[in-house]
Amino acid sequence: MKKSKTTIRDIAGALSVTSSTVSRALNNHPAISDDTKQLVTAMARQMNYKPNRLAAALRSGKSMNIGVIVPMVERSIFAAIIRGIEEVVAQSGYGIIMCQTYDELRYEKRAFDTLFRSQVDGVIASATRSSGNIELYKSVIEEDIPLILFDRSIDELGVSSVVVDDFKGGYEATRHLIEQGCRKIVHFAGDLDIKIYQERLKGYKAALAEEGIKFEAHRVINCPSDIERGRKAAEQIILDNDIPDAIFSSSDFAALGALQVLKSKFKIPEDIAIVGFANEPFTSFVEPAMTTVNQHGRDMGRLAAKAFLDCVANRKGYVPRQIVLQPELIVRASSKKLN
């Protein structure tokens, strides 16, 4: 039994009306009488009608799908963001086409390709490293579809964004360490091509400055968000024989690597306190539990989604806005020297 999918014309035929009427009835158009609507929906159900969104999308220009681009879904912050987005847009009938960039430009390109070809009605994205991809994002703007950035924004674009205050996050994390009596604080800096990592570094510097602690460049170690790199960095610290009394890592993963290496030789937090960033779930159950910074992923997602909906609602009159969430320092055992 071939599936000759039922179309609105089939329904129209069965009811002796036109497909226009069926279409309007199905879309709850005001000009259609309630009686007709009843009949149509009933018949649609009976004939097991499934609307063809493609056709509708082609004609109306709205695919009712939005693209979401994240570095990678296994990072809990992004999973949380996706969930937040989904929660909100699903209400308005949008589906999500999700793409991962794995932080590589070629995948980012492919992502945009996929999205464009699917004619998404909007893109909610977290940019990868900030070079070379601006053109990609500009192309979205040229397509004249809403673009919302989250987590990692690109200021030059002047589009709406939802980010967390990374400067403040870095500042508070560092300040907390200072309050615990730390003076020789190492910072694991992320990829400084990416703005969020620059900001965290700035926050670190600002906190030091505020407390009159001299900033020492050699205490800033380049260390991507990766357990192994964190281990390497920690090993280097040990070799250097200039043992710090704290580490503020720009990522939980690097912090974890360092923790693993250092805990065998030092007491954490007594000898060396450690603070991470991102509130990955594992931070709460490593040993000792790790102090970190919560970025409110789910909220970020929700807000980004709302910004998107706003944007489509008042297309012309929409004014881009930058939403900045306050990070939340979660203090756990890995950094508590006092009390």
Place this chain on the structure above:
Amino acid sequence: MKKSKTTIRDIAGALSVTSSTVSRALNNHPAISDDTKQLVTAMARQMNYKPNRLAAALRSGKSMNIGVIVPMVERSIFAAIIRGIEEVVAQSGYGIIMCQTYDELRYEKRAFDTLFRSQVDGVIASATRSSGNIELYKSVIEEDIPLILFDRSIDELGVSSVVVDDFKGGYEATRHLIEQGCRKIVHFAGDLDIKIYQERLKGYKAALAEEGIKFEAHRVINCPSDIERGRKAAEQIILDNDIPDAIFSSSDFAALGALQVLKSKFKIPEDIAIVGFANEPFTSFVEPAMTTVNQHGRDMGRLAAKAFLDCVANRKGYVPRQIVLQPELIVRASSKKLN
């Protein structure tokens, strides 16, 4: 500059040919001369032509998108699977529309809705609990589009699937514990509505039987994949005062919860050995590192994707196949009583 998107007709006009020719040239149709193809592609680039997949999809019946349904992306196994799928299908030009079910039927329904309306060319899914949703999956089959199941299959459907041998996983994990000298082995069973958890339990029983250890029903504790529930279960064990010498948990999360609670009162693994299931990343860095079962998520994804491609390649002659991957026991400190 309004963006009146360039269509193949525009290209055709500029080149004084018809849109048919342009279409064929762009699709590398054999009947078009190489010269023409060159001209067309050049002009397409020059005019910044972006194909409208919707239109193509509508006409050709192929959206070049496939739907992927997972319980939730933050579970690393699913993130890995998605990545595996993506790797393979991207090669053939497919995009992925990803939906999460959060293990709830209503979201599963919504997922199918989203996918159908987007006219996906196939669905690769992991089913939620096995009741109530069969109809959903049947509806996919009725639509006559390829359906591939992974991780959690539904045998009645008779479609292709890629799963890991959960029975064997349970068996090997338990056998390993027995080899370490354990006799009183508790099993944290997952939701027994879901087949994979049934299988893990069966494997557990089989290993016990093989070694002549009596199966005791009270040693099977219902415990969903959740840290908190694992803690609860462990607390109950302590209260019950019938301390086991090992726990085989059907999930890493529950195992972790138990580990957290038990390590304060018992020596792990000496007093109580612990084995989890799924090889979540955290298992390797909790303390002590946790023995677990690797499910080869990325491979599962790849294989599922290949099955899908096979299925579209020989539509009529395709014979569904069940692929069963061998799980891999990863032995770590949490279960090594010997040597």
Place this chain on the structure above:
DNA sequence: TAAATTCGTGCAATCGTTTGCATTACATGA
């Protein structure tokens, strides 16, 4: 040299909906 192929394109229908612009049938007001 005529007939038969082959090659490269054009024509026009089609995919399933949406939607601007009639059109019809009444009801209302003057």
Place this chain on the structure above:
DNA sequence: TCATGTAATGCAAACGATTGCACGAATTTA
């Protein structure tokens, strides 16, 4: 009674690409 208004529906043209069929020209075959 006639113009006007309104509510409900029909007509037909899009949307942008694909594709079966036809066709003229060039090439090969007999």
